Amino acid sequence: MNFEDLQHSWKNQPVKDPGDTDQLKLAMETSWNKHQRKVLRTNLFLSICFLMTCVGLAFIYFSYRAHFGWAFQLSMLFIYILMFIFLAVSWKSYGFRKENRAENSTSYICYQLKKLQWQRKTITVYGRVYVFLLWIDFMCYTWEVTSDGSALFRFSAMAVITFYIIVLMIWQRLTQQKKALKSIDELTSDFSQLKNKLEN
Amino acid sequence: MSGEKEEEYFNALVKNHHASIYRICRAYLYDASLADDLYQEILYQVWKSLKSFKGNSSISTWVYRISVNTAISFNSKNKRHQYETLPDLYQVPYEHTLVKKQEEEARLDHLRYCISLLEQQDRLIISLVLEDKSYQEISEIIGTNSNNVGVKINRIKARILKLMEKK
Numbered sequence: 001m002n003f004e005d006l007q008h009s010w011k012n013q014p015v016k017d018p019g020d021t022d023q024l025k026l027a028m029e030t031s032w033n034k035h036q037r038k039v040l041r042t043n044l045f046l047s048i049c050f051l052m053t054c055v056g057l058a059f060i061y062f063s064y065r066a067h068f069g070w071a072f073q074l075s076m077l078f079i080y081i082l083m084f085i086f087l088a089v090s091w092k093s094y095g096f097r098k099e100n101r102a103e104n105s106t107s108y109i110c111y112q113l114k115k116l117q118w119q120r121k122t123i124t125v126y127g128r129v130y131v132f133l134l135w136i137d138f139m140c141y142t143w144e145v146t147s148d149g150s151a152l153f154r155f156s157a158m159a160v161i162t163f164y165i166i167v168l169m170i171w172q173r174l175t176q177q178k179k180a181l182k183s184i185d186e187l188t189s190d191f192s193q194l195k196n197k198l199e200n
Numbered sequence: 201m202s203g204e205k206e207e208e209y210f211n212a213l214v215k216n217h218h219a220s221i222y223r224i225c226r227a228y229l230y231d232a233s234l235a236d237d238l239y240q241e242i243l244y245q246v247w248k249s250l251k252s253f254k255g256n257s258s259i260s261t262w263v264y265r266i267s268v269n270t271a272i273s274f275n276s277k278n279k280r281h282q283y284e285t286l287p288d289l290y291q292v293p294y295e296h297t298l299v300k301k302q303e304e305e306a307r308l309d310h311l312r313y314c315i316s317l318l319e320q321q322d323r324l325i326i327s328l329v330l331e332d333k334s335y336q337e338i339s340e341i342i343g344t345n346s347n348n349v350g351v352k353i354n355r356i357k358a359r360i361l362k363l364m365e366k367k
Contacts, residue, residue, distance in 0.1 A: 010227075021210070028243070101245050102253070103269075198344055
């Protein structure tokens, strides 16, 4: 037995009939349009929510800034920072969805690795930044609404909120985050291995 | 590319390459139903990418690149099918029906099984070798230098022949 014989058998094997290409195109167009509509709806929904939140926050700020102190101003600032970080991360994540499958496999795998690194960074670094900014906001808000209460009441409220956020963070890290990171790390290892074996 | 031209291109692509695409799927995945899913996914990706075809490489290299990359992506999404030795359950019917099959069909089935025993990157390369692609074309599709590809191909061919002889 030699390789050429095998190659000959291989090339003569019965193959799947592609069928009617018009039907095939129609099915693909339907699937593509459905996907596009979904992306458009999601983007529109997110943009409208984002805009409404910005307008709502601006309204609150200009209506009540005379009644509140520095903590109120600071919380508004951090909410805006948080929203813009969320927007930037969402846009960058969206950009990674436009992959080019017509490039060579090594470049394609490198792109997949970059995408996975970004997903990891989003979960770890930006997740922490998000929680930290949210915590500052809650602290500022608590500081403001408890301004008439005693110091014990104010710091107790802040401690309870901090404790609640920490518990939520730990729970999330031990469950969803752990699972997501495990899956990302496994894929990263597989892709790196495949890339190395293709290159060497 | 205009809509009409795009349609013509797609028809021609399917006509000229569907057999190669299907064989790549069969080389990459032993299970025929999974290979069918991958085949559909590749045709979808080819159709989706048509607008971005700039003619920097030959149309055949372009199609093979999409096929190989889609296979890589398919594998990462369906991890359980990745480089796994087929369970005994799959091998028993194969052994059992061997006598009934024509010699050619049996050999082909055995070849598919032997390919499924290779590692992922070797399956990708052998699927292109079986399609009679040159070292140069394979290195363009995979993205490595052709000397490396040559060494790998010889090693994979030898492994396949050894596995085929084992039976």
